[in-house]
Amino acid sequence: MKTYPVRTCLGCGKxxxxxxxxxxxxDDAGTLVMDNRSIIGGRGAYxxxxxxxxxxxxxxxxxxxxxxxxxxxEWNKQ
Ligand SMILES: [Zn+2]
Numbered sequence: 001m002k003t004y005p006v007r008t009c010l011g012c013g014k015x016x017x018x019x020x021x022x023x024x025x026x027d028d029a030g031t032l033v034m035d036n037r038s039i040i041g042g043r044g045a046y047x048x049x050x051x052x053x054x055x056x057x058x059x060x061x062x063x064x065x066x067x068x069x070x071x072x073x074e075w076n077k078q
Contacts, residue, residue: 011053030073
């Protein structure tokens, strides 16, 4: 039996499969970037693909810190 990793949205806390979320990662410079293709290694965080969750996600720096274990210095709005 195949199992799929379950991810949690950092905005609303909903659990779901990886493909339902956007992946984010922090690069070497401490910039939070969208990383849908998992180019940046290390810890990733996931968020639903809707505006409300994105806002919560960006606002909650404490959660970001817990997810990445680094201080997010800036947010790369792409
Ligand atoms: Zn969400």
